[in-house]
Amino acid sequence: MLDYKLPFLKKRISFKALSIVMIAIYVLSLIPVLVLGFYDFPSADDFSMALQPHLTFVETGNFFSAVVAAFGKAYWIYNNYEGYFFSALLTCLCPAVFSEQLYFLVPFIIISMLTFGVCYFFNALFVRALKLDKHLTNVVSMTTLIMMIHFLKASGARAQGFYWWSGAVNYVFTFGMAFFWVGLLLRILYDEDKKACKRKLIWACIWAFPMGGANYLTALELAIISFLILFICVMNKFSKIGIEGLGEVGKKYVKLIWIPAVINLIGFGFSVTAPGIKIRSAETIGNSPVKAVLLSLYGTFNVIIDEMARWETLVVLLLLVPIFWKLAGGLKHRLRHPLIFIVFAYGMVSSNMTPAYYAVSNFDEGRLIVLAWMEFVFFAGLSVFYITAWIRGLFEDKIFSAAKETSKSDSFSCEASSAILVLFAVLIYGSALCVMPNPHYYTATSALYELASGNAARYKAENAERLKALKDPSVKTAVLKEYTDAPDMLFYKDITDPEFDDYWINGSMANYYNKDEIVIERIKHEE
Numbered sequence: 462m463l464d465y466k467l468p469f470l471k472k473r474i475s476f477k478a479l480s481i482v483m484i485a486i487y488v489l490s491l492i493p494v495l496v497l498g499f500y501d502f503p504s505a506d507d508f509s510m511a512l513q514p515h516l517t518f519v520e521t522g523n524f525f526s527a528v529v530a531a532f533g534k535a536y537w538i539y540n541n542y543e544g545y546f547f548s549a550l551l552t553c554l555c556p557a558v559f560s561e562q563l564y565f566l567v568p569f570i571i572i573s574m575l576t577f578g579v580c581y582f583f584n585a586l587f588v589r590a591l592k593l594d595k596h597l598t599n600v601v602s603m604t605t606l607i608m609m610i611h612f613l614k615a616s617g618a619r620a621q622g623f624y625w626w627s628g629a630v631n632y633v634f635t636f637g638m639a640f641f642w643v644g645l646l647l648r649i650l651y652d653e654d655k656k657a658c659k660r661k662l663i664w665a666c667i668w669a670f671p672m673g674g675a676n677y678l679t680a681l682e683l684a685i686i687s688f689l690i691l692f693i694c695v696m697n698k699f700s701k702i703g704i705e706g707l708g709e710v711g712k713k714y715v716k717l718i719w720i721p722a723v724i725n726l727i728g729f730g731f732s733v734t735a736p737g738i739k740i741r742s743a744e745t746i747g748n749s750p751v752k753a754v755l756l757s758l759y760g761t762f763n764v765i766i767d768e769m770a771r772w773e774t775l776v777v778l779l780l781l782v783p784i785f786w787k788l789a790g791g792l793k794h795r796l797r798h799p800l801i802f803i804v805f806a807y808g809m810v811s812s813n814m815t816p817a818y819y820a821v822s823n824f825d826e827g828r829l830i831v832l833a834w835m836e837f838v839f840f841a842g843l844s845v846f847y848i849t850a851w852i853r854g855l856f857e858d859k860i861f862s863a864a865k866e867t868s869k870s871d872s873f874s875c876e877a878s879s880a881i882l883v884l885f886a887v888l889i890y891g892s893a894l895c896v897m898p899n900p901h902y903y904t905a906t907s908a909l910y911e912l913a914s915g916n917a918a919r920y921k922a923e924n925a926e927r928l929k930a931l932k933d934p935s936v937k938t939a940v941l942k943e944y945t946d947a948p949d950m951l952f953y954k955d956i957t958d959p960e961f962d963d964y965w966i967n968g969s970m971a972n973y974y975n976k977d978e979i980v981i982e983r984i985k986h987e988e
Contacts, residue, residue, distance in 0.1 A: 472875065472878055473872040473873060473874065473875055473878050474872060474873050474877075474878040474881060474882075475871055475872040475873075476594055476596035476597050476600075476787070476871050476872060476873075477596045477871065479596070479597075479600050479784075479873075479881070480596040480597070480599040480600050480603075483599065483600050483603035483604060483607075484599060484603055486603070486607070487603040487606055487607055490607065490610075490611055490905045491572065491610075491905075493905055493908035493909040493912060494568060494572070494610070494623065494904060494905055494908045495568055495569060495572070496908070496912060497568070497624075497908040497911060497912060497917055497948075497950060497951065498564075498565045498566070498567060498568040498569060498624065499565040499921075500565075500911075500912075500917035500918065500920055500921040500948075500951060501564050501565055501567055501568070501624050501951050502561065502564060502920070502921070502924040502951070503555065503557040503561065503564055503626065504625065504952070504953045504954050504955065504966070505625075505627065505953055505954040505963075505966050505969075506552070506627035506628075506969075507555050507557060507625070507626050507627050508966070508969040508970045508972070508973040509965075509969040509973075510534070510538075510549070510552045510553050510555070510627055511531075511534075511552070511553050511554070511555040511557065511558045511973075512534070512969065512972055512973055513530045513531075513533065513534045513553070514527040514528070514530040514531040514534060514553055514554065514555075514558045515527070515555075515557070515558045515973060516530075516973075517529075517530035518530075518558055518559055524559070527558055527559070528554065530553075531550060531553035531554050531558075532550065534549075534553045535549040535550040535553055538553075538737060539735050539736070539737055540735070540736045540737050541736070541737045541740055542737040542740065542741050543735065543737050543738070543741060544674070544677075544731070544732040544733055544734070544735025544737060544738050545631075545674050545675060545676050545677060545680065545732055546671075546674040546731070546732060546735070547635070547671035547672065547673075547674035547675050547728075548630070548631040548632075548635055548674065548675050548676045549674075551630045551631065551634065551635070552626070552627050552630055552631055554630075555626045555627070555630075556570075556626065557626070561928065564626070567623070567624055567625070567626050567629060567630075568623045568624055568629075570630070570634065571622075571623055571629040571630065571633050571634050571637075572610070572623065574633075574634045574637035574638060574641075575606070575609070575610075575633055575634070575636065575637035575640075575835075576606055576637070577637065577641065578636070578637030578638060578639065578640030578641040578644070579602055579605055579606055579609075579637065579640050579839075580599075580602045580606075581640060581641050581644040582640040582641070582643055582644040582647075583598050583601055583602045583605070584598055584602075584644070585643075585644035585645075585647035585648045585651070586644075586647055587601070587788065589647060589648055589651045589652060590647050590650070590651045591791070591792060591793075592791060592793070593788050593789075593791045593792070594787075594788060594791060594871075596871075597784055597787060597788045598788070600784055601781065601784065601785075601788070601842065601846075604777060604780070604781060604784075604842070605838060605839060605842050607777075608774060608777055608838045608842075609834070609835040609838050609839075610623075610904055611903045611904045611905050612771070612773060612774055612777075612834075612838070612903070612904075613769075613831060613834055613904055614768075614769045614771065614834075615769070615827055615830055615831075617827035617830075617949070617953075618827035618828070618830040618831040618834070619827070619831070619904055619907065619949075619950055620827060620949060620950055620951060620952060620953050621826065621827035621828040621831065621953060622827065622828060622831030622832075623904075624950060624951050624953075625828075625953040628826075628827070628828035628953070629828070631676050631828065632676050632678070632679070632828045632829070632831065632832045633828075633831060633832065633835070635672070635675035635676055635679050636679050636832055636835060636836075638668070638672065638675070639672060639675065639679050639682070639683055641668075642665065642668050642669070642672050642683070643683075643686060645661050645664055645665040645668070645721075646665055646690070646718060646721065648661050649661045649662050649665060649714050649717075649718060650714060650715055650718065658714050662714060662717060662718075662720070662721070665721040666720055666721045666724055668721075669687075669721040669722070669724035669725040669728060670724050670725065670727065670728035671728065672725055672728065673724075673725045673726065673727065673728020673729035673730070673731065673732055674728050674729075674731065674732045676832075677732070677733075677816035677817075677820070678813050678814075678816055678817070678829070678832050678833075679832070680728075680729050680732055681729075681812055681813075681815065681816055682809060682812055682813060682836075683725055683729070684725065684726055684729040685809070685812060686722075687721075687722035687723070687725040687726050687729075688722075688726070690718060690719065690722040691719055691722050691723070691726075694715075694716075694718065694719045694722075742820070746821070746822055747818075747819050747820050747821060747822055748818055748819055748822050750819060752818075753815050753816075753818040753819035754811075754815055756814070756818040757811040757812065757813075757814040757815040757818055758807075758811045760811070760814045760818070760824055760833075761807060761810050761811045761814070761837070764814070764824055764830065764833060765810070765833055765834060765837045766837075769830070769834055769837075770837070772891060773888060773891065773892065773895075774838075774841075776884055776887055776888050776891070777888065778841060778842070778845050779884055780881060780884045780885070780888070781842060781845050781846070781849075782845065782849055783873060783877040783880050783881055784881075785845060785846045785849040785850065786849050786853055786877070787870075787873060787877065788846070788850075789846070789849060789850035789853045789854075790853070790870075792850060792854075795850075795851075795854040796847055796850045796851045796854060797851065797854075799847055799848050799851045802843075802844065802847045803844050803847075803848075806840035806841075806843060806844050807840075809836070809840055810833070810836050810837050810840050813832060813833050813836045814829075814833055817829050901949070904950075907949070907950055908950055911948040911949075911950050911951070916946060916947075916948045917948055917951065919945060919946070920944065920947055920948055920951060920952070923942065923944055923945065926942065927939075927941045927942070931970075931974040931976070932974070934975075936976070937976060937977040937978070938976065938977055938978045938979075938980060939971075939974070939976050939978070939979045939980070940980050940981075940982050941956060941979060941980070941981055941982065942981075942982045942984070943955075943981055943982060943983050943984045945984065954966060955981070956970060956979055956980075956981045957981060958981065967979045967980075967981075
């Protein structure tokens with residue numbers, strides 16, 4: 462009787478249709494986020510890190526001379542401030558070096574790299590390595606990206622993660638590159654084309670060293686992965702334990718996969734032994750390595766699970782269960798150790814926090830939080846996949862072994878389709894209830910609000926007024942009006958008064974625009 466009343470329960474959702482829908486949702490959700498970038502403006506470290514490249518470009522008008530100057534500044538940073546040489550170089554190549562009008566490219570560059578890296582990795586893992594369905598893999602990639610970008614809670618993390626070049630390129634951009642690099646390693650082992658494997662091995666070696674010089678959070682995780690690769694290579698050599706699923710080409714290149722791993726560890730070694738670290742450490746208060754690890758293990762619960770993970774994250778992870786169930790139908794080998802994998806995943810998320818707790822004793826900055834959140838989303842999704850595949854393996858072996866479902870089906874069952882639709886409905890309904898009183902609930906809705914309310918337009922107009930004074934060579938003391946109400950999504954830090962610690966921003970901006978002094982004119986509020 463229920464079937465007659467609810468005919469949609471008989472509908473079966475195809476893998477391809479769900480993939481198209483998720484891609485469309487992701488692309489549409491990015492439109493307001495990217496459009497908001499046209500109202501963006503550089504701030505704080507954008508003026509100090511990119512100072513020499515900018516002055517070189519102003520003087521010469523030569524793009525390549527500015528790039529050379531960026532290398533020089535990165536080398537100075539390595540010797541005098543921080544060891545993450547690759548991240549430092551990227552930070553010095555701010556689009557505003559060449560024109561403030563190019564600063565709108567920041568979210569385009571950052572989100573493009575993140576999207577490419579995540580999609581490339583999941584395709585390498587599920588499609589190339591495990592030989593699973595490509596449409597379901599697209600669904601997993603889009604779902605993961607939606608959670609990473611739009612479920613990010615803190616507005617400060619959104620600003621520093623997507624709109625502020627110095628924070629975004631240092632952390633989120635290199636995080637996306639890390640996915641790409643690990644995806645390269647997987648494709649080296651599982652690609653059937655010998656020439657393609659050779660090319661990917663070369664690229665993996667080329668990028669291995671600079672990825673060792675990425676921000677310390679990402680670089681540490683890649684160093685852990687590189688160490689595990691070396692361990693597996695040693696075990697494979699002396700224990701004669703083969704890696705499952707390798708083709709003839711992969712069996713040859715598995716003997717060479719240690720090369721990019723070693724190069725990456727060398728790059729990481731250069732980063733953590735940089736002369737500038739000693740100088741920087743004298744300015745900060747850190748923790749011992751043991752205490753930093755313990756704080757990181759606690760921080761995974763406190764910062765991520767308790768403070769950032771909300772109901773919609775749980776709903777989407779549940780939504781992934783029928784997707785992973787179907788995806789796991791194509792596995793040729795059972796997954797047998799869910800507890801070990803969960804411990805590994807938890808450790809990797811926690812390791813993401815360790816460098817900050819070790820160096821500065823806290824995990825407060827938005828650019829750190831955004832990376833920890835993305836790491837959590839990624840490993841939470843992989844953990845759900847592992848547990849789902851493990852449970853499916855138990856059912857197939859013990860209950861349904863005589864009538865095992867083949868992996869040739871290209872659609873979900875009626876029951877799974879209904880579950881997906883119900884969870885979508887819950888997500889839409891719950892989101893509406895949350896967004897109506899709080900338009901900043903999601904990243905996309907927050908961007909829409911800033912655009913629709915006129916906050917972004919006012920912010921751009923006020924920056925245009927500032928630029929008139931900053932670009933005027935006759936003005937040596939630039940007096941800039943305080944922002945009326947800077948959008949949280951775009952604003953990181955502004956110039957301030959001499960008695961505040963952030964007054965260095967005034968000096969950096971003055972040097973950047975060749976001014977003797979920059980002063981802020983405060984808005985007078987009625988008492």
